[in-house]
Amino acid sequence: MKKWFTSAFVIVCLAFTVGITGAWGSTTVFSDNFDSYLIGDPASGGTLPGWDVPNSLNWKGAGGWYVSAGSVDLIGTGTAYGGGTVSSWDLIHGNGLYIDLDGTTNQGGTLAHDLSLQAGKYVLTFDLAGNQRISTPDLVTIHVSVGTFVDQVITRNMTDPFTTYSIPFTLPGASTITFSFANAGGDNQGALLDRVSVSAVPIPGAIWLLGSGLVALIGARRKCRA
Ligand SMILES: [Ca+2]
Ligand SMILES: [Ca+2]
Ligand SMILES: [Ca+2]
Numbered sequence: 001m002k003k004w005f006t007s008a009f010v011i012v013c014l015a016f017t018v019g020i021t022g023a024w025g026s027t028t029v030f031s032d033n034f035d036s037y038l039i040g041d042p043a044s045g046g047t048l049p050g051w052d053v054p055n056s057l058n059w060k061g062a063g064g065w066y067v068s069a070g071s072v073d074l075i076g077t078g079t080a081y082g083g084g085t086v087s088s089w090d091l092i093h094g095n096g097l098y099i100d101l102d103g104t105t106n107q108g109g110t111l112a113h114d115l116s117l118q119a120g121k122y123v124l125t126f127d128l129a130g131n132q133r134i135s136t137p138d139l140v141t142i143h144v145s146v147g148t149f150v151d152q153v154i155t156r157n158m159t160d161p162f163t164t165y166s167i168p169f170t171l172p173g174a175s176t177i178t179f180s181f182a183n184a185g186g187d188n189q190g191a192l193l194d195r196v197s198v199s200a201v202p203i204p205g206a207i208w209l210l211g212s213g214l215v216a217l218i219g220a221r222r223k224c225r226a
Contacts, residue, residue, distance in 0.1 A: 026123070030115055030198040035096035037062050037074060057104045061111070069110035070186065071103025091132040092162060095194050100131070101140060101183035102190025109190065112180035117171055121201040124167045124179055129192040130160035138191040139184040144169050146177050156191040168201070 037056070056074035061067050075089040076097035092098075102108045124144055131138055137157045144150040146169045154165060171177070179198070183190040 026199040026201045028197055028199045029117065029122070030113075031196070032063060032065075032113075033096060033195045034074065034076070034098055037097060059099070059103070065111055065113050067103075067109055068112045068180065069182065070107035071105040072109035072111050072183075072190070073100040073103045074098075075100050091192065092129055095162065098192050098194035099181075100190045101181060101193055102131070102138070102186060102188055104188055106186040106188055108183035108186045110180050110182040111193065112178055113196075114176055114178050115198060116174075116176045117198075117200075118174045119171050121168065121170050121203065123199050123201055124169065124196075125164060125199065126181070126196040127162040127164050127194045128154055128156055128181075129162040129194075130156040130158045131189040131191055132158060133189040134158060134187065136185070136187060136189075138189075140191045140193075141182045141184070142167060142179070143182065144177060144179045146171055146175075154191075162192070162194060164195075 037059075058071045059067070059074040073089075074097055075091065076095060077090050077093075091100075099111060101111065124142070126142075128140060135158050137155050140154050140156065142152045142154065142165075144167060150167060150169050152165075152167055169177075181193055
């Protein structure tokens with residue numbers, strides 16, 4: 001009888017694990033790594049007069065992104081600074097393009113995006129790095145408007161690498177949310193933002209089913225002992 005329980009327990013545990021793995025397979029509903037935007041594209045405010053190389057300083061936004069306060073820069077691979085080398089503004093190589101959250105107007109920027117979502121559980125994920133240039137730390141407020149606001153302040157020091165952060169939130173009903181990243185201060189050297197995504201997290205029904213399976217098994221075992 002003991003053997004039967006051990007085998008059954010192993011099977012349930014395996015199913016439980018598979019169930020969790022499958023159920024946790026969240027669906028990405030929004031994703032942007034900024035790599036698709038055109039450097040120097042005037043349509044997105046990319047080219048400033050008098051600069052001798054294409055650049056996207058004081059980026060106006062594209063792909064649904066907009067700047068609601070201050071300014072931000074679109075920098076990274078292939079960008080350059082007034083006559084500098086092409087890679088001079090690629091502060092952390094290997095990330096394509098990314099955002100400097102404090103543009104070139106001495107006003108820390110707020111970069112925002114709207115998104116229409118159904119009711120449910122979600123997680124906002126993004127990578128944030130230090131400014132890589134000056135020692136003053138950057139404070140970034142991440143704001144998600146979901147009826148009741150979700151705010152999180154993250155501090156990044158100068159040499160901090162890209163680190164992934166996640167902010168979960170729940171939408172009680174279908175609505176359009178706004179998520180934004182606001183860099184405090186204004187010294188033209190802001191925290192760096194890349195790989196922003198929003199994923200729907202399904203409620204793992206399989207866990208409940210398998211959980212009740214476990215309860216039943218424990219009950220059966222007790223019965224058997226008695
Ligand atoms: Ca990128
Ligand atoms: Ca800047
Ligand atoms: Ca700064």
